[in-house]
Amino acid sequence: MAEPRIIIVGAGPSGVRAAEAVVKAGLRPTVIDEARRAGGQIYRRQPDNFTRPYEKLYGTEAARAKALHDSFDALQGQMDYLPETLVWNIADQQVWTVSGNAHQTLPYDALILCTGATDRLMPIKGWNLAGTYSLGGAQVALKSQAVSIGREVVFMGSGPLLYLVASQYVQAGAKVAAVLDTSPSGARIKALPDLLALPSVLWNGIQLTRALAKAGVAVHHQITPVEVVGKADSGVTAVRYRTASGAEQTIACDAVAVGYHLRPETQLADLARCAFVFDPATHQWLPQRDEAGRASVEGVYLAGDGAKILGARSAEASGKLAALAALSDLAIVTGEGEMNPLRREVATYTKFARGLAKAFPWPASQAAGLPDEAIVCRCEAVSAGDLRSVMRETGAVEANRAKAFSRVGMGRCQGRYCGLAAAELIAAEAGIAVEQVGRLRGQAPVKPLPIAIGVEE
Incomplete structure (x- = not known):
């Protein structure tokens, strides 16, 4: 019987711990990461010719950063690691990747998305x-x-x-x-x-x-x-x-x-056809998952800040938890005994994150006060006035309809940096709840691709 094909997207805290759990189970995962070296944003490694100590780079998290880096380095030779590789689409139970000018599609039996977060x-x-x-x-x-x-x-x-x-x-x-x-x-x-x-x-x-x-x-x-x-x-x-x-x-x-604070990178979960739910505490649409990280789509698992912003420590626990769930579903291991403590750990981080949302609230009301000349979408130079005019002229109050008429969110970032604020502005202008505006749908490619890319056999 062929070995199950497990693909992990992302080599930050959640991706590293997921890979570690899969290797421990005796399988060889494929780990795909956009970055040149593992660590993610929070534990981003310095260039090879830099010699700053961990304490200077990571402060109070220096020990955890080093432990994560050492863990990943120890996995070399036991996984297929694809750095500097972009996953730009997910379809037909395959991930579509590009590295340099080479394109490749990789089929999977289990896909663990550890996509991390970007600025909000x-x-x-x-x-x-x-x-x-x-x-x-x-x-x-x-x-x-x-x-x-x-x-x-x-x-x-x-x-x-x-x-x-x-x-x-x-x-x-x-x-x-x-x-x-x-x-x-x-x-x-x-x-x-x-x-x-x-x-x-x-x-x-x-x-x-x-x-x-x-x-x-x-x-x-x-x-x-x-x-x-x-x-x-x-x-x-x-x-x-x-x-x-x-x-x-x-x-x-x-x-x-x-x-x-941060927002999850959810575009790949969207392309994988995962269901989303609105989180009123943070005013964000998040991919739906169970306590172990199982998405609404069979064979897809979500971990770390790419699913919900709970921090790097929680990402390590949720990455391992998602991997154990995938291994259990594939009948490789029965990890319930190991999964229960991880569930409790993630629940603790969830409570802490609830406190952060209260302590540092998203300033939704600022969107209503934006002057017309303020740029909302920097990629397409769409101003607050442009968006308001589109709403008045077309009645567009749904996110994707407003995008079609105004071009907000159509640029290089595909709404990563303007989408949430644009939704708040639309909601304020229309006098409706922001969840009624909806969310911008993910589109492939999730990031710009070179025009001249070959196909790797």
Whole structure:
């Protein structure tokens, strides 16, 4: 009997632990990853010729990062590892990949999607100016190139990543002009019962804020972003915002990093025809799965932040759990004894994530206040006014219909960075709940492909 074909997409925390579980069961998985080396975004490895210690790169997560890297390195020779390879479509129980200019389709019996997350962004007037980055982009620059995105950087948004990246910049010796947080500081007190589900992780967060204070970085809470100020030919020069009292302030800077926690990369789950459900706590559509990671489609499993944002530690547990579920369904192992503790572990992280959603709420109301001239979709240069005009002229209030008329979400990112905010703007303009707007459907290819690609036999 042929060995079951198990494909794992993603080599971050969840993908590594999933691969480890499959190898332990005596099978040889195929692990496909866009990155050059395993680790994902949170544990992104530095280039080979860089020698910064783990403590400098990963801070309090240094030991976990090293353990994950070592685990993956130990699997070499026991799996088929395809780095720098994009999965751009899923159809007919096959994944469609491209690496360089070579195209290949790979059939599977079990597909474990560990696709990770990207920044969740809310537009602001001027965010299309050069020098405006996502928090994740700013982090990549620091980890992969050891450079700051600017000489004086403002970090703006909300969520743990805001403080993590700002503190990483401080530790690297970069100048952080300020941290501007849209969430009210009192929200964290209300969220404390849920946040106490993971005291050590909560303490790490407190340490980050202390490190910023010790470095003399100004942190302002409950702000409302107004504008990224600058010129088209020279980029960012300042950030304007309103304080909780309504006073308008301006901070000089030459770069700004923006983000509101994270959003799951769900395009591949969508192409695999997985069902989605709306999560009111985070205002996001998430792929449906059971406690072990089984999707609504037979043979497809979801793990890590690509299914729901629960953090890197939870991703390790859910990656192993999804792999065990796949192995059980394939009658390779019966892992219920091992799966139950993992389910409880993920449940704990789920409670903590509920606390984060309360402590750092998504500022949905900002979409309603966007001025008409503010760009919503940077890829296609669609402004808030353009989207509102389309709604008035066509009555389009469903996400895909509004996309068809306005081109919002039709660019390179396919709505990854503008889709959620556009839905909030549509909902506010139409006076309906955001879940009624729906979600942008995934389209293949999920990312741009070279025109001239061959077919690998």
